[in-house]
Amino acid sequence: LNSAIVAVSVTATTVFFGAxxxxxxxxxxFPGRNLMFGSILLTFMIPFPVIMIPLFVLVRNLGWVNTYWGLIVPGALTGFAVFMMRQFISAIPSELFDAARIDGAGEIRIFLTMVLPLARPALATLGILTFLESWNNLLWPLIVIQSDDMETMPLGLTNFSTLYSTNYAQMLAMSVIASLPVLAVFIIGRRQIINSLMLSGMKG
Structure with a gap:
């Protein structure tokens, strides 16, 4: 349940704010647009272990250790999400949005009723990738979670292995169960992924 709550929350926030x-x-x-976007791209070069300790100190100072906030907020938006959605939305003709503005539509309405539907293939692809990453994440929950009732699925799987023995039967059984939501998400979103790849090929 914890893994589902965290993965769904992280996916929803990442997809929405990324778009x-x-x-x-x-x-x-606007002034500094390219500089800001370049700074976001630079985050790709920073491995997670480099920011792990400062991020934990920040989460601890906010009182988010051993809470859902500590699991969700650090992954709520990534540079990859911004980059991916920026590249996809750039290919959408600006004339569509200009026509909507002439008809009196505001930016929020344009974003909700035009951008999100037109970017559905990219949103589905980003959502699936984000869900998989969040569902399988072990390192960050291992750092920020300190009680059994807040453990995520990857943390739960580590309980079957101790210093002296490993219960492979139960571990493999739980691994199969843990893979079912991932498989379901892929089956549901596979058509959107294929559409996204086809659109990317045609635009290229």
Missing amino acids: MAGYGFSKFH
């Missing part, structure tokens, strides 16, 4: 940031970077011109 919002991608729309802003792709269709709006």
